[in-house]
Amino acid sequence: MSFILAPAAAPAESATAAGAMREPCYHCGEKEFRRGSWTAPVAGAPREFCCAGCLAVAEVLGNAGLIALYARRTEPAPRPDRDAGSDVAETAEAAAATGLVRARDDGTLEVALLIDGLSCGACGALCEAWLAQQQGVQHAALNDMSRRMVVRWAPEVTGLPDILRAVAALGFAATPYDPAQREQRAREERRALLKRGAIATLAMMQVMMFAGASYWSDDGVAPEQQRLLDWASMVLTLPVLLYSAAPFWRNAWRDVTHRRAGMDVPIVLGLAVALVASAHATWRGTGAVYYDSITMFVALVLGARYLELLARQRAAAAIETLARRQPDIAVRYCRWPGIAVETVHAALLARDDHVLVRPGALVPADGEVVDGRSAVDEAMLTGEAHGITRVAGDAVLAGSRNGEQPLVVRVMRAGADTRLASILRLTERAAATRPAITRTADRVATWFVAGVLTLAAMTAIAWIVIEPARALAVTVAVLVVSCPCALALATPAAATALTGALARNGVVFGRGDVLETLARVTHVVFDKTGTLTRGDVRLVSMAVADGATRDEALALAAALESRSEHPLARGLVAAADGTLLPEVGALRAVTGQGQEGVTARGGVRIGTPSFVASIAGPMPASLTAFADAAPAATTLVALGGDAGWQAIFAMADPLREDARAAVAALQRAGITTMLFSGDRPAHVDAVAQATGIADARAALTPEGKRDAIDALQRAGAVVAMVGDGVNDGPALAQAQVSFTLASGTPLAQWTADVVVLNDQVVQVATTLAGARRAMRILHQNFAWAIAYNLVAIPAAAMGYVSPLVAAVGMAVSSLVVVGNALRLTNVTSSKSVAVKVDHAEPVAEVAWKS
Amino acid sequence: MEILMLLIPLSVLLVLGIGALFWWSVGNGQFDDLDGPGQRVLADDDSPPAGPPGP
Numbered sequence: 001m002s003f004i005l006a007p008a009a010a011p012a013e014s015a016t017a018a019g020a021m022r023e024p025c026y027h028c029g030e031k032e033f034r035r036g037s038w039t040a041p042v043a044g045a046p047r048e049f050c051c052a053g054c055l056a057v058a059e060v061l062g063n064a065g066l067i068a069l070y071a072r073r074t075e076p077a078p079r080p081d082r083d084a085g086s087d088v089a090e091t092a093e094a095a096a097a098t099g100l101v102r103a104r105d106d107g108t109l110e111v112a113l114l115i116d117g118l119s120c121g122a123c124g125a126l127c128e129a130w131l132a133q134q135q136g137v138q139h140a141a142l143n144d145m146s147r148r149m150v151v152r153w154a155p156e157v158t159g160l161p162d163i164l165r166a167v168a169a170l171g172f173a174a175t176p177y178d179p180a181q182r183e184q185r186a187r188e189e190r191r192a193l194l195k196r197g198a199i200a201t202l203a204m205m206q207v208m209m210f211a212g213a214s215y216w217s218d219d220g221v222a223p224e225q226q227r228l229l230d231w232a233s234m235v236l237t238l239p240v241l242l243y244s245a246a247p248f249w250r251n252a253w254r255d256v257t258h259r260r261a262g263m264d265v266p267i268v269l270g271l272a273v274a275l276v277a278s279a280h281a282t283w284r285g286t287g288a289v290y291y292d293s294i295t296m297f298v299a300l301v302l303g304a305r306y307l308e309l310l311a312r313q314r315a316a317a318a319i320e321t322l323a324r325r326q327p328d329i330a331v332r333y334c335r336w337p338g339i340a341v342e343t344v345h346a347a348l349l350a351r352d353d354h355v356l357v358r359p360g361a362l363v364p365a366d367g368e369v370v371d372g373r374s375a376v377d378e379a380m381l382t383g384e385a386h387g388i389t390r391v392a393g394d395a396v397l398a399g400s401r402n403g404e405q406p407l408v409v410r411v412m413r414a415g416a417d418t419r420l421a422s423i424l425r426l427t428e429r430a431a432a433t434r435p436a437i438t439r440t441a442d443r444v445a446t447w448f449v450a451g452v453l454t455l456a457a458m459t460a461i462a463w464i465v466i467e468p469a470r471a472l473a474v475t476v477a478v479l480v481v482s483c484p485c486a487l488a489l490a491t492p493a494a495a496t497a498l499t500g501a502l503a504r505n506g507v508v509f510g511r512g513d514v515l516e517t518l519a520r521v522t523h524v525v526f527d528k529t530g531t532l533t534r535g536d537v538r539l540v541s542m543a544v545a546d547g548a549t550r551d552e553a554l555a556l557a558a559a560l561e562s563r564s565e566h567p568l569a570r571g572l573v574a575a576a577d578g579t580l581l582p583e584v585g586a587l588r589a590v591t592g593q594g595q596e597g598v599t600a601r602g603g604v605r606i607g608t609p610s611f612v613a614s615i616a617g618p619m620p621a622s623l624t625a626f627a628d629a630a631p632a633a634t635t636l637v638a639l640g641g642d643a644g645w646q647a648i649f650a651m652a653d654p655l656r657e658d659a660r661a662a663v664a665a666l667q668r669a670g671i672t673t674m675l676f677s678g679d680r681p682a683h684v685d686a687v688a689q690a691t692g693i694a695d696a697r698a699a700l701t702p703e704g705k706r707d708a709i710d711a712l713q714r715a716g717a718v719v720a721m722v723g724d725g726v727n728d729g730p731a732l733a734q735a736q737v738s739f740t741l742a743s744g745t746p747l748a749q750w751t752a753d754v755v756v757l758n759d760q761v762v763q764v765a766t767t768l769a770g771a772r773r774a775m776r777i778l779h780q781n782f783a784w785a786i787a788y789n790l791v792a793i794p795a796a797a798m799g800y801v802s803p804l805v806a807a808v809g810m811a812v813s814s815l816v817v818v819g820n821a822l823r824l825t826n827v828t829s830s831k832s833v834a835v836k837v838d839h840a841e842p843v844a845e846v847a848w849k850s
Numbered sequence: 851m852e853i854l855m856l857l858i859p860l861s862v863l864l865v866l867g868i869g870a871l872f873w874w875s876v877g878n879g880q881f882d883d884l885d886g887p888g889q890r891v892l893a894d895d896d897s898p899p900a901g902p903p904g905p
Contacts, residue, residue: 187882195876199869206865210858225854232862239869 100176101160102416104152108138111160111176113149113167134158134166186313193306200244200299203236204292211292223285230282233291241275245298263445266452267301270479274803277472288473293803297480300811304818308493330364331356333408346398349414357396357407365398365414375403452482452793459797473803477796481806482789490781494821498774501825506758507767514753517737518771520718524666524764525709525731527723528677528687531741531761533653537568539575540634540652543626545645551579553647557639559584560595560606568637568651569595572606594637602642609638609648616640623648631686655690658762663691665765669772672717676705676731705731722764723752739764774824781817788813 101111131140131149136157141150151163160176210229214221221229248264248271255262274290281287334340336354346364349355354370357363363376373391377400390396396409398418415421456478463471495515502508526532544553558576561569584597584604594607605612609627613619619627619638626648627636634650663673674695677684681698688696697708709719709731721728721735732738732752740752741759756763792809795801801809875881 191876191879191882194881195873198872198876202865202869202872206861209861225858228855228858232858235862236865239866 107154108152109155109160110150110152111163113151113164113176131163131166134163137163190309190313193302193309196244196246197299197302197306200240200295200302203240203244204295204299207233207236207291207295227282227285230278230289230291233289234279234282237275237278237291237294240295240298241271244302245271248298248301263449265449266456266479266482267297269453269456270476271297273472273479274476277476290473290476290803293476293480293807296804297807297811300808301814304811304814307815307822308490308818331358336408347415349411351411351414353411353414355409355411357402357409359402359404359406361402363396363398363400363402363407363409365409365411366418367396367409367411367413369394369396369407370410371408372406374405374407376407377401377403448482448789452479455793455797462797463799470799474796474799476803477799477801477806478793480803481792481796481801481810490817490821491778493818494774494777494781494824497822497824498770502763502767502770505763505766506756506760507763508755508757509753514737515771515774517718518720518754518768519775521671521720521737521768523672523674523712523717523719524768525674525676525705525712525719525721525735526663526693526761527705527721527728527731528675528679528684529653531722532659532675532687532691533655536653537571537635537651538654539571540650540654541630542647542649543623544647545620545623545640547644548646550647552582553639555579555581556584556599556604556646557606557637557649560587560597560604560639563587563589563595568635571651572637572649599641604639604641604643604646606637606639609636612638612640612645615642616645619648620645626650655687656759656761658760659691662762662765663693665762666768667692669765669769671768676700676708676728678702678705702728702730706734709734720764720768722761739767770824777820777824781820784817784820785813 101109104110128140128149131137131151134153136154137151138154139150139152153159153163210233213229214226245268248268251262251264252268255265271294274294277287278289278291278294281289330344330346330349331341332344332349333354333356334342341356349365353365355364355367359374369390369392371392373389376388376390376396390407395412396407397420398414399420413419456475459478460471460475463474498515499509539554542550542553544550554572554576558573558579559581561572562581582599584599587595587597589595590607590611593611594605596603596605596607598604603615605615609619623638623645630636630650631652634652637649637651639646639649666673672695673691673693674697675684675688675691675693676697677687678700679698684696684698688694700708705728709721712719713734713736718737719735720737720739721732722739722741723732732740737754738752739754739756741756741761754767788809792801792806792813796806
């Protein structure tokens with residue numbers, strides 16, 4: 001028995017129904033319209049139906065090409081004020097104009113829709129299946145936590161208006177996603193739930209007080225006073241049922257009209273049965289009343305849902321902070337280099353526009369500085385907390401904040417093409433693919449609810465036979481005590497809490513369904529350059545000759561190298577950043593040797609030791625000792641001249657500060673770490689030794705890396721590959737899970753499953769630990785739910801559980817699983833390393849000591 | 851105990867009144883930010899914060 005209405009299966013049975021209708025409902029002929037408005041386009045116009053079931057059938061008929069059945073009649077005009085799909089054309093137009101609709105490489109269009117009114121995974125599944133069935137729709141995936149759906153369609157077949165109409169036809173409201181609107185909605189949702197919960201809690205307290213009179217008085221309450229108490233309880237219970245419990249009624253109603261068993265159905269049945277019995281008893285003045293059970297149940301379940309809502313919104317907030325960085329307003333030069341400016345919407349900017357970025361303002365688009373000099377803070381995009389000085393010719397990114405001085409920026413990429421927009425899309429896409437385990441949980445929950453309903457019916461029949469007086473109380477207890485929350489509520493809550501916590505640490509998932517795989521990872525394979533190391537050559541240590549000082553030597557070296565584009569030269573210039581460079585004349589490059597020039601103290605040279613020795617004489621003993629002791633992976637650069645030797649610099653691509661911590665954390669977690677690199681063995685061994693990786697393989701081609709991972713996998717390993725995505729693409733694709741660090745990697749190559757935005761390699765360990773913890777918590781929740789239901793439901797069916805105890809038990813069980821899932825909100829990188837980069841200090845002592 | 855006939859309906863009215871008050875205060879935004887106002891009181895600067903940009 002299936003409790004999900006499968007739209008694909010409907011046409012056969014509905015064809016006969018359609019043939020029989022002659023009545024006001026366009027489809028089924030029902031005269032009495034149920035509450036709500038059900039309209040859908042059939043034969044080119046919206047039609048009205050009495051209920052969602054008829055409508056779904058009619059739409060399936062439409063899709064199957066059977067609308068000729070309807071076309072033979074003259075149709076009644078739809079009531080315009082109830083037309084749910086009336087404004088879709090305007091909505092779709094606005095979405096296209098503001099860049100919410102995005103063209104993809106394969107010619108399809110994509111939009112993120114905010115779906116209002118979805119409350120459970122089963123509704124989402126129906127919505128997904130329904131849209132996927134629409135003609136021209138190629139992909140529809142819903143993230144039911146944020147209630148956003150990513151829809152992809154072929155523009156030549158269908159359009160956004162049709163898609164919006166299709167969603168509206170199912171009884172949901174769909175709006176193209178817009179962050180500001182989402183915030184507003186989140187606040188409304190929070191307030192509404194708080195109001196409902198507060199009303200229920202207040203009523204519960206007072207009703208318990210009234211009930212307490214009969215529970216705890218020794219000789220009973222006088223009959224007329226008891227009746228008054230019952231009436232008072234009923235007066236207080238009604239607002240709880242009608243207002244606080246309204247979401248339960250609505251959800252259950254939708255489930256029933258779609259012939260599905262959602263988790264609200266047993267709740268509502270229990271409430272309804274308890275209310276009818278209590279009201280009857282109150283009216284007649286005899287019999288048991290359950291007002292205390294009803295109010296307590298509603299109050300506690302709303303409490304659990306409020307907690308879940310807060311977690312969901314907190315998780316979304318981490319990503320929303322990114323969204324809020326997208327500035328709306330840009331100041332554009334009408335005709336650069338003219339000084340006249342106009343204020344325009346940032347979405348209207350085009351390539352090669354010139355914009356003015358005022359001090360303290362957000363950069364509206366990715367571009368290139370053409371005028372001005374200012375420190376730009378890119379913390380939100382790169383995690384780099386301090387401002388970076390940008391001058392003419394430098395690139396700036398949308399969403400970064402300008403510092404003290406105005407900048408003129410030539411726009412390179414605007415609107416949906418900026419890096420910020422790409423990050424947001426990446427996270428949206430990840431959010432739209434749900435972990436397999438939550439899909440499983442949804443399915444199991446549906447069957448579970450169906451089972452509970454069947455069991456409740458059997459219990460009722462059995463008790464009517466055994467002891468009719470108790471049949472009602474026992475049935476209510478069975479309905480109320482069962483708790484599908486661990487499946488339907490806590491699983492998505494755990495997944496979302498983890499995603500939010502990781503997003504705050506700068507980790508975003510490129511795919512939502514990697515959670516289980518992440519938790520099973522046994523081997524982590526690192527790439528070297530750009531992953532464990534920084535990817536650029538830097539000064540790691542230096543030694544100065546007698547009579548020279550560090551600062552002088554560095555400044556002189558930088559002055560000599562200032563014109564060179566060689567990586568070693570750039571490393572030295574960066575190391576001397578901020579010091580005043582001495583004057584050097586007659587600069588000349590000697591190919592393969594170094595640079596030479598003339599200062600006040602005579603000719604100077606920088607380059608290979610032999611190049612310097614030819615004018616400075618043999619190397620002094622102190623410098624020779626340093627050169628001999630330098631690690632194999634470093635390159636030596638000498639500095640000296642007519643006045644003698646000055647210094648020797650050891651240059652290398654240094655380790656990331658947190659590489660060692662990352663490897664150590666992984667090894668502590670029992671994960672095997674490996675290093676696959678295309679670099680020379682001496683360099684690779686040095687990095688392996690410094691980080692503590694035992695298994696390092698050098699001189700591998702990209703294919704070689706892939707084959708090595710393949711060999712590991714055949715031996716049963718679950719491999720996570722950490723790379724920069726540039727030259728290890730095959731290896732990243734071969735591994736079950738791939739990580740990339742975002743820096744320096746073009747966005748188009750962000751194909752990895754997990755992207756570390758802030759470049760902290762230690763976040764790999766944090767992510768794996770978080771995923772393991774999430775799976776552990778999910779298993780705990782499943783175990784708890786199974787144990788609880790196995791004990792509670794049979795006990796209730798046998799009559800050992802009163803409705804009040806059942807209400808408390810179920811609500812407490814919900815709080816337990818939701819609370820357990822929420823522990824994931826605190827996933828932090830406990831071993832996180834404070835990344836502090838100080839160019840002037842040699843990092844050798846930190847990085848290379850083993 | 852005749853007084854109960856008065857007190858019980860009175861308690862119901864009281865609960866409904868408190869509920870209505872709470873309902874209003876939530877809708878009024880009193881519970882949107884539980885930390886900010888307290889912090890604002892402690893802040894040294896007594897000048898009013900800059901409002902939203904005018905039309």
